[in-house]
Structure formats: structure tokens, C-alpha cells
Amino acid sequence: MLDGLRPTPAADLDPAEALGLVLAEPVASRVDVPAFDNAAMDGYALHAADLDGPRDLRVVDDVPAGRVPAAAVAPGHAVRVMTGAPVPEGTAAVVPVERTDGGERRVRVHAPPAPGAHVRRRAEDVAAGAVVLAPGAVVTPPVVGLLHAVGRTAVRVHRRPRVVVLSTGAELAPAGAALAPGRIHDANGPMLLAAAREAGADAVLGPVVPDRPGAVRAALEPHLADADLVVTSAGVSAGAHDVVKADLAGAGVVFTRVAMQPGRPQGCGRLGERGVPVVTLPGNPVSALVSWHLFARPAVRRLLGLPDALGPVRRAVLAAPLVSPPGRRQYVRAVVAPAAEGPPAAHPGSHLLGALARSDGLVVVPEDVTALPEGAVVDVLLVRDDAS
């Protein structure tokens, strides 16, 4: 499924709205940055003839940022300038106010600056015509700043992928509702919605889908016209009411078992005329989130135009021993902590959302490894953006 995914169509967005998205055009600057020679310090612009020793100079102009000097600076004269103000023609250097007596009509320069000091030259940052960003660059806060500095109010990026999240299951009660016996709150839906948004998607959560034949297809139908990816949870294993599987198996989604724990039952495929990619995650919350990281998040990244790498993997030392089933690659929730903080509590149950929320990494235990002692060196897949 990943192989068939292309980045979303390009759209013109306000740079700040494009945060985290990938450029679909090269950006060339139409202007010089800075656009004019200007002062890097609050001080006085001096002529080249006044740089060889202490001086008493006449202050002939006072230029705050945002104004322009009236005339060039001449020998024996000084022009008071503030940081960012255009320096007058003839400026050889700016002396910071701290190296003068700070005078307003006359100024005593105690220690003259070196030629060129504290003057920011026109185009020294970006020259007009220069390509400042290439297609594929990610819009970060400094990129937003750069785009505005070169005068852009819109930038062409691959638009946010539209991800639809659906929870299925007769046991799920609406958010905030009192729970009747046997029912639970929908944790997966909001969790996957948040995960999709964290990954950069424009995600929506549909109403909970009941365990009724046809209900999953009916819930999906309105989204097939514009969704870029659909992610469902639950209803994919061997239960008598596993509606996702029952509804979608004949409609282009393949269900299978993956040799991993958690997250064994999985499905994926394409639906509708547009071939909307669908990933059907298992219902246990931990299984759902681990599967999200391994299968759905890479799809979102492809749609964004980013590499679909799983995320940073770090080597770490186990603080407690662990066991793992033979023949299944296990992803063990872990807290990546400095050694001094001691062993984190860990438990492998795939229904344990509390332990999942405390973890920031997944220890990857290969299929053929069934036990690892405390102190073993392992690979940890970092699953939180702030975990590195």
C-alpha cells in the first residue's frame, strides 16, 4: 500500500499555516536581505577618515530603525543610528554607544571601531534571485521567518493529508457519557486523531461505528470522495462481531496476521473509485497505537512528501529483564531515561493504556529472541517527538 502512495496535491498556504509541511516549489528571493546597509548596534555611523583614533565629532543626524538618513556622513561628522536603521552613505563603520560618551549634539568616540564593524551589508544574507529553499524542504519556524523576510505571503506545499479516524465496537460509549455496565469510553478514536494530527494530518474523528453488518461501509462511504487515508480500530480479529473485517474483506481490504506483538491482527487496502488507502488497526489500545506507528504513520508521512522512516532508533540498556514470545517481533513499551533514574515499571498487556501513556519508546525484540537480561543492549524506537 505504501508503494502506491504519492504526496498530496500542492496548495498555496500562508507560511505559518504550512508549518511541518513539505515545499512543492523552489523559493527564489525577489529581494535582497537585508535590503539596505544597516546598523548592527545602537551607536554612531562614522566616516573612514575618523577610524584611526579617539575623536570629537558633530552629530548631524539621528536615524531610528524605519527611517532613512538625510545625507551622507562626512569626515568629522557622526550620524546617530539605532540597530536596524539604514546607515548613511559614506559609512565605514558603526561605533557602539558604549564606546562613546553618548552625546546628542557632539559625541566623544573613545575607541574607534575597525573598518566595516557593526555594519550589516545589503544582500549579505540573501541576494535577490537566489534560491533560498528547494522543493522537499520542510516548513519549520525559521523557514516561516525566511519566507516572510523575502516577501512571500503564500508558499506552495503538499497540503495536509485528510485522515479519517473511525472507532468501531458496540461497547463504546460517546465521550463523556456515563458508562452502562460492560461499556467503555472510546480511547482509540481520540488517541488516533491526536496521533494523526501530531504526524501532520488534517484529521477528523467520525462517530463510533456500531457492530452491525454494513455499518463500517456506510460510515466510510461519505469520506471516499475526499479522504487521503482512513484509519479504523477494532473488529479485525476472530470475534463473532468483528465488523470491520466482515464489511471490508470483500471490498478491497486484505486482513492478515503479522508476526508481531502487540498488533497481530491487521488489515489494509484501498476502497472506492479513488482507491482511498485504508489501514484497519486492532482494537486493544496499545496494539492500535503501536500499529499506528508501524503502519499508518508511515503512510501519512508519504502523503506529506516526507521519508516514511519509522522514526529515530536509539541504542539503550535494559533496566529490567524481559521475555518475548517466539516467532513474534515484540515492541515493548519503554521509558527512555538516564541510567540514574532506575528501572521503569513495564507490563506487556496490550490493554494497558496507562503504561503506554508513560512510555516514550518501544524496545524492539527480534522474532527469534525470547528473553533478554537486565543490562542487555537493545534498539528502542522513539515514538514521541520530544523523546530524543
Ligand SMILES: Nc1nc2c(c(=O)[nH]1)N[C@H]1C(S)=C(S)[C@@H](COP(=O)(O)OP(=O)(O)OC[C@H]3O[C@@H](n4cnc5c(N)ncnc54)[C@H](O)[C@@H]3O)O[C@H]1N2
Ligand atoms: N480468538 C482470538 N481472539 C483474539 C485474537 C485472536 O487471534 N484470536 N487476537 C487478539 C489480539 S492479539 C488482539 S490485538 C485483539 C484485536 O481485536 P480486534 O481488533 O478485533 O478488536 P476488538 O476485539 O473489537 O477489541 C479488542 C479490545 O480493544 C478494546 N477496544 C476496542 N476499541 C476500543 C476503543 N475505541 N477504545 C478503547 N478500547 C477499545 C475492546 O473493548 C477490547 O477489549 O483481539 C484479541 N483476541
Ligand code: MOO
Ligand atoms: O497482538 Mo494483540 O495486538 O497482542 O494485543
